[in-house]
Amino acid sequence: MIKFSETQLTEFNRLVARYPEGKQKSALLPVLHLAQDSFGGWLSSDTMDYVAELLNIKPIEVYEVATFYSMYNLKPVGKYMFEVCQTGPCMLRGSDDIIAYIGETLGIKPGETTADGLFTLKTVECLGACGYAPMMQLGKYYREHLTKEKVDSIIAECRNIAATNN
Amino acid sequence: MGVKLLLEKAHVEGIRTYEVYRREGGYRGVEKALKTMGPESIVDEVKKSGLRGRGGAGFPAGMKWSFIAKPEGVPRHLVCNADESEPGTFKDRYLMEFLPHLLIEGLIISSFALGSNDTYIYIRGEYAWIVDILEQAIDEAKANGFLGKNILGTGFNCEIHVQRGAGAYICGEETALIESLEGKRGNPRIKPPFPAIQGVWQRPTVVNNVETLAAVVPIINMGGEEYAKIGVGKSTGTKLMSACGNINKPGVYEIDMTISVEEFLYSDEYCGGIANGKRLKACIPGGSSVPILPANLLLKTAKGETRYMNYESLSDGGFATGSMMGSGGFIVLDEDQCVVKNTYTFARFYRHESCGQCSPCREGTGWMEKLLYRLEKGQGKISDIDLLWDIQRKIEGNTICPLGDAAAWPVAAAIRHFRDEFEWHITNAAEAQTRNYGLAHYADEIHVPTP
Numbered sequence: 269m270i271k272f273s274e275t276q277l278t279e280f281n282r283l284v285a286r287y288p289e290g291k292q293k294s295a296l297l298p299v300l301h302l303a304q305d306s307f308g309g310w311l312s313s314d315t316m317d318y319v320a321e322l323l324n325i326k327p328i329e330v331y332e333v334a335t336f337y338s339m340y341n342l343k344p345v346g347k348y349m350f351e352v353c354q355t356g357p358c359m360l361r362g363s364d365d366i367i368a369y370i371g372e373t374l375g376i377k378p379g380e381t382t383a384d385g386l387f388t389l390k391t392v393e394c395l396g397a398c399g400y401a402p403m404m405q406l407g408k409y410y411r412e413h414l415t416k417e418k419v420d421s422i423i424a425e426c427r428n429i430a431a432t433n434n
Numbered sequence: 435m436g437v438k439l440l441l442e443k444a445h446v447e448g449i450r451t452y453e454v455y456r457r458e459g460g461y462r463g464v465e466k467a468l469k470t471m472g473p474e475s476i477v478d479e480v481k482k483s484g485l486r487g488r489g490g491a492g493f494p495a496g497m498k499w500s501f502i503a504k505p506e507g508v509p510r511h512l513v514c515n516a517d518e519s520e521p522g523t524f525k526d527r528y529l530m531e532f533l534p535h536l537l538i539e540g541l542i543i544s545s546f547a548l549g550s551n552d553t554y555i556y557i558r559g560e561y562a563w564i565v566d567i568l569e570q571a572i573d574e575a576k577a578n579g580f581l582g583k584n585i586l587g588t589g590f591n592c593e594i595h596v597q598r599g600a601g602a603y604i605c606g607e608e609t610a611l612i613e614s615l616e617g618k619r620g621n622p623r624i625k626p627p628f629p630a631i632q633g634v635w636q637r638p639t640v641v642n643n644v645e646t647l648a649a650v651v652p653i654i655n656m657g658g659e660e661y662a663k664i665g666v667g668k669s670t671g672t673k674l675m676s677a678c679g680n681i682n683k684p685g686v687y688e689i690d691m692t693i694s695v696e697e698f699l700y701s702d703e704y705c706g707g708i709a710n711g712k713r714l715k716a717c718i719p720g721g722s723s724v725p726i727l728p729a730n731l732l733l734k735t736a737k738g739e740t741r742y743m744n745y746e747s748l749s750d751g752g753f754a755t756g757s758m759m760g761s762g763g764f765i766v767l768d769e770d771q772c773v774v775k776n777t778y779t780f781a782r783f784y785r786h787e788s789c790g791q792c793s794p795c796r797e798g799t800g801w802m803e804k805l806l807y808r809l810e811k812g813q814g815k816i817s818d819i820d821l822l823w824d825i826q827r828k829i830e831g832n833t834i835c836p837l838g839d840a841a842a843w844p845v846a847a848a849i850r851h852f853r854d855e856f857e858w859h860i861t862n863a864a865e866a867q868t869r870n871y872g873l874a875h876y877a878d879e880i881h882v883p884t885p
């Protein structure tokens with residue numbers, strides 16, 4: 269059953285309260301972020317229907333939005349998603365090599381997830397870190413000035429966290 | 435050292451916190467504005483300052499504010515555009531990350547001037563950690579009586595809310611941003627009506643860039659006339675530039691708009707020159723959508739005069755030989771870089787970000803991407819170059835929002851100035867897969883015929 273916990277509901281209510289009476293639909297983007305973070309890192313149709321119900325809007329209004337914005341995942345992703353920027357400024361500083369190196373190291377191509385479900389590699393467009401290129405987003409934070417060595421240590425770091433959490 | 439109005443205190447230890455920001459003179463602007471000035475006189479000061487919108491279009495901020503409709507009984511809103519997604523641009527992030535209270539202070543003054551009791555910061559979804567920084571600053575400002583009900587006993591109420599986007603460059607366009615704020619897809623609206631008349635929830639709305647709203651603080655503190663004395667001509671005040679690409683010191687710099695491009699690029703105070711001892715090939719001075727310039731047209735105008743870092747000088751020569759200040763994203767290419775490939779990544783970007791409402795933009799961006807991919811891979815034909823030119827011409831000016839133009843201009847400028855590099859990718863297809871075209875003649879001195 270898809271359902272927010274008490275704390276998640278408190279956050280939901282805080283988000284909705286920011287908009288005028290009757291304009292609760294405005295909270296849709298932040299609520300979808302909350303739902304994605306709360307229910308396994310992606311938005312299943314059950315999750316989207318639940319959000320529609322909570323906001324008292326039609327499911328199609330949620331699907332429209334979820335499919336438009338690139339940060340919403342419509343299928344399951346790995347526990348650690350490497351979102352590597354590939355736009356001009358990052359390309360000028362060697363992002364192609366970083367993307368290829370991550371792919372080789374993890375044995376996956378952009379868009380794929382490793383068999384153990386730990387890593388997803390995704391290429392993305394400019395994330396506003398062009399001066400600190402090459403870079404990627406990992407969860408909430410950016411990892412910048414990437415080198416092969418840095419990529420190795422990030423992968424090791426993720427494996428360590430995953431191992432201690434198991 | 436040039437004048438610093440925004441980043442002067444960026445390196446003060448703890449400036450992110452209310453205590454330090456306040457100790458350093460913060461929130462004096464709010465006190466002055468709310469206690470000694472009325473909304474109209476604030477708008478007047480901003481008009482006098484000559485401040486131009488820092489989001490890209492450069493429209494005078496005070497004038498924009500004076501357009502806001504004031505129908506009886508209808509709430510008005512100020513929305514801060516922190517979507518910052520134009521490739522090459524990362525200045526708003528810097529400002530919010532290091533000086534959150536400067537933005538909040540600017541927002542309080544501007545909200546008072548416009549009569550906005552609920553002000554929204556729409557921030558790109560990827561800047562997730564900055565949301566925490568901003569919300570903390572908002573809480574601190576509120577705890578100290580600068581936000582909430584009856585601010586400083588003036589009867590003015592104001593709340594600031596931070597809303598995250600979710601990955602869509604188009605939501606930086608102000609009407610798409612408004613749609614997104616209403617919980618919808620980011621499809622730009624047809625104007626008119628303009629947001630100043632019917633914006634978010636059909637209410638009068640002003641959308642301004644982060645840097646524009648932060649600049650209101652020094653304007654109020656020093657007065658509009660004093661602010662206008664900094665800079666040159668219609669480029670008043672200071673400008674944040676985010677510099678990236680093949681330079682020694684990528685980063686965010688506050689410039690006084692009287693310095694030359696050469697000084698910005700080569701002096702140690704700013705970019706520190708081209709990295710790895712290479713030579714300059716080309717530069718996109720104002721974010722991915724403005725025209726790329728070869729080295730020789732960047733440092734000097736076509737008339738052979740020094741080019742300066744301001745709105746007028748950067749656009750000197752129009753699209754034929756000039757570029758634009760845009761959002762201040764300064765992207766530098768060294769002699770080893772490939773203009774075709776760089777242009778391809780931008781075409782891919784605009785295809786990815788097109789909202790799909792208008793056929794010229796939706797179809798044209800995809801077509802340009804395919805052609806550029808083919809050229810870059812050495813599989814192009816000479817006729818593809820003319821086809822690209824033709825497609826970009828058909829997008830420009832034929833769409834609902836300026837994303838179409840933003841997608842067309844980089845392709846047009848690349849072909850205009852680097853046509854021989856494009857041709858070389860076709861005539862020397864195999865070689866183009868193993869090496870780049872190089873500096874060629876792009877840094878050659880321009881010969882200006884004497885009349």
Ligand SMILES: Cc1cc2nc3c(=O)[nH]c(=O)nc-3n(C[C@H](O)[C@H](O)[C@H](O)COP(=O)(O)O)c2cc1C
Nearest residue numbers: 487488489515517518519606607608642643646836
């Ligand atoms: C496709 C597109 C993307 C834009 N992205 C941004 C952006 O990320 N940030 C921004 O401040 N303005 C952006 N703008 C400009 C806004 O539409 C608007 O002009 C600006 O927010 C007004 O603020 P200003 O007058 O303070 O510059 C964009 C415009 C277009 C057409």
Ligand code: SF4
Nearest residue numbers: 789791792795833835
């Ligand atoms: S120009 Fe492109 S992005 Fe703008 S409304 Fe048309 S299709 Fe959408």
Ligand code: FES
Nearest residue numbers: 353358395397398
């Ligand atoms: S181009 Fe990669 S962060 Fe901007």
